[in-house]
Amino acid sequence: MILLTILLLACITFTSRYLFLAPKLPLRIGAKITHFLSFSAPAVLTAIWVPIIFVKDNSFNGSLSNPYLLAATVAIITAYKSQSVYLTLSLSITVFALLHFIN
Amino acid sequence: MSFKRKQAYLKMVQKGIIDMMPLNLAVLPWGILCGSLAIQRGLSELEAILMPALVFAGSVQLVVIELMNNNAPLATILFTAFIISSRHFLYGLALRDKIKNLPMQWRGSLGFLLTDELFALSGDTKALKGKLRLIYAVAAGGSFYLCWLLWNIIGIVAGNYLPDLTSIGLDFAIAVTFIALVVPSITNLAMLITVVVAGVLSVIFKLMAWELGLVLASLIAMYCGYLTVNQQAKLNTVKRSVS
Numbered sequence: 001m002i003l004l005t006i007l008l009l010a011c012i013t014f015t016s017r018y019l020f021l022a023p024k025l026p027l028r029i030g031a032k033i034t035h036f037l038s039f040s041a042p043a044v045l046t047a048i049w050v051p052i053i054f055v056k057d058n059s060f061n062g063s064l065s066n067p068y069l070l071a072a073t074v075a076i077i078t079a080y081k082s083q084s085v086y087l088t089l090s091l092s093i094t095v096f097a098l099l100h101f102i103n
Numbered sequence: 104m105s106f107k108r109k110q111a112y113l114k115m116v117q118k119g120i121i122d123m124m125p126l127n128l129a130v131l132p133w134g135i136l137c138g139s140l141a142i143q144r145g146l147s148e149l150e151a152i153l154m155p156a157l158v159f160a161g162s163v164q165l166v167v168i169e170l171m172n173n174n175a176p177l178a179t180i181l182f183t184a185f186i187i188s189s190r191h192f193l194y195g196l197a198l199r200d201k202i203k204n205l206p207m208q209w210r211g212s213l214g215f216l217l218t219d220e221l222f223a224l225s226g227d228t229k230a231l232k233g234k235l236r237l238i239y240a241v242a243a244g245g246s247f248y249l250c251w252l253l254w255n256i257i258g259i260v261a262g263n264y265l266p267d268l269t270s271i272g273l274d275f276a277i278a279v280t281f282i283a284l285v286v287p288s289i290t291n292l293a294m295l296i297t298v299v300v301a302g303v304l305s306v307i308f309k310l311m312a313w314e315l316g317l318v319l320a321s322l323i324a325m326y327c328g329y330l331t332v333n334q335q336a337k338l339n340t341v342k343r344s345v346s
Contacts, residue, residue: 014215017195018214023210040197041222055309089125
């Protein structure tokens with residue numbers, strides 16, 4: 001039963017990824033929709049990362065003592081100034097670890 | 104195949120793996136959590152390995168394991184998985200014109216590997232154009248698949264001896280990787296509005312514990328970005344006609 005569930009789940013995740021890549025699907029994407037979709041990456045990725053920073057155990061944490069918030073601020077500034085993934089990661093994770101260590 | 108071309112292919116494989124490496128490492132805590140949770144909730148080793156190997160989706164794995172453990176009906180499990188996966192429809196739509204006419208082996212493998220992380224690396228307008236960029240994408244996505252599998256296996260084998268890495272704050276790694284990828288793409292007002300709307304709405308929906316919130320927040324944010332560009336274009340035509 002669990003195996004069957006896993007197989008069905010695999011079908012669902014694969015279909016959700018593959019469906020719109022299938023050439024047989026009778027769908028033409030116009031210029032307007034293409035333009036709309038050009039915002040998908042920043043929109044979805046932001047909708048994933050912002051709750052990690054602000055929501056802990058189903059409640060909002062916007063206080064300045066929230067280590068996630070401080071380290072994310074460092075990350076945003078570093079990413080904006082340097083545009084480097086590796087520099088952003090190493091700086092902000094160091095800050096995050098230090099804050100964790102202090103607490 | 105000429106030696107030179109082979110070297111160019113190898114170089115793209117290398118570049119794909121290197122560019123994906125931060126994301127590969129960022130999901131380590133989640134992978135370990137998924138693997139160990141599967142075992143703790145009574146799945147066999149084989150079932151626990153098939154989860155990342157076939158389902159290959161962190162948030163679906165986590166939620167579904169809990170649902171299975173609560174003896175939720177199959178329909179509930181599948182429907183929940185569908186809702187959580189629905190953001191992938193957006194990725195397929197966004198990449199459709201680039202991928203739909205490719206040979207089956209590229210379409211199939213990119214389709215299977217199309218995670219949040221691979222999509223994050225495919226935002227460039229030139230992405231996926233030409234064989235070299237396809238090799239790059241499959242190498243990046245493939246390395247992510249192998250790492251995800253490996254992290255899950257570590258969780259399956261050692262989960263009981265490791266602390267919950269997300270409870271000591273290691274979920275910050277995935278947030279900061281996405282920050283590093285999103286922030287440099289904010290080059291105009293429309294992108295800024297998209298990101299701010301997505302951020303605010305996603306938090307509100309998350310607090311409402313709404314599984315569909317992620318997709319809805321994204322769609323509204325995308326529409327706001329789209330409207331911004333249209334309004335700016337309108338303003339510009341008005342300005343031009345005035346002057």
